[in-house]
Amino acid sequence: MAGKTISSNADGVLQPAGSYTLLVNATVDASAPFSTTFVMPATVGTAQPQLLCSKGSLTGATPNAACLASAPVTTSGPPVLSLTHSASPGTVAPGGTATFTIIATNTTGSAITNGVLATDTPANLTLGTWTCTASGGAVCVQSAQLTKASGPLNLMGLNLPVGGSLTYTATGTLASTLKDGDSVTLNATLNSATTGATCSTGALPCAQPATVKIKVAATGEPMPVPVDAAWMLAALSSLLLAGAAIAQRRARQAGARERHGK
Structure with missing residues (x-):
């Protein structure tokens, strides 16, 4: 839109606190960067020289000054x-x-x-x-x-x-x-x-x-076992419990033999 001028004359009387809307449809150029800000200046008509701009940094500016309003337009590239x-x-x-x-x-x-x-x-x-x-x-x-x-x-x-x-x-x-x-x-x-x-x-x-x-395990070469698998943890727990039970039984048998020997 660079260098383009758009003119519009509002018909009738613009009352205090009233507004006039100018709708502009613009096509973003294909070469525009991903984040583009368009600035569109609007000038107060000379028929009302006592009017002041009240937009942005120009609040309280001299009569008939250009009011600048900007609208950020964010563009996006292809996915x-x-x-x-x-x-x-x-x-x-x-x-x-x-x-x-x-x-x-x-x-x-x-x-x-x-x-x-x-x-x-x-x-x-x-x-x-x-x-x-x-x-x-x-x-x-x-x-x-x-x-x-x-x-x-x-x-x-x-x-x-x-x-x-x-x-x-x-x-x-x-x-x-x-x-x-x-x-x-x-x-x-x-x-x-x-x-x-x-x-x-x-x-x-x-x-x-x-x-x-x-991979097929060679004779005498066990395949790696995932020790963090649930079934392997259960199997290890069972083996530990069985081992503890056997140790306790042997200890009781040894104690009994010792008492009978006395």
Whole structure:
């Protein structure tokens, strides 16, 4: 709007405490920075020279001075999406399980309401039920995919405001027929039809794989056991209790033999 002049003449009489509104529709130039302030000066008519400006820093200024009013207009760029994908643990035995976690985020720019999050269907992997956690104003998509016993994701209409994230998690079971050294990869993609949208790593769609490797324990080589797992903690507790009971029984038997010996 630089260099443009807009004129308007109010018809009739402007009463004390009255107002006159001039509505201006403006198009922000594509090259404008993300935060732009437009300043539009308004000049009091010369027919009323006794009037004073009462806007902003010009309060009490000389008659017929220009009253300056400004309206901040904040512009935003296109959305920039990011996608992370992980599998834990990264190595399992044949028939073992791994947890897949997919996080879709809108890092900057403007909101999207048409995001698409999907995974492929790799062989030798059975996916369990997906769960969703939203943050930053995002909304979890209610989809039949999230209530299926197993299957890939294929979610449409993802709502991701700037700074919003959606985290999807599912447990996958790997085939028991897999051999040592095999691996299974689950690929995830995030896309949007929003004009100008990009991925933090480049052009859309964002794509991230998560791979689980298969390791078969060699003879005499035990597989690592997750000691923080609930079933392992229960097993360790049972072993400790059994050991304590055996020790107490042996102590009682030794005491009895000693008394009989006397």
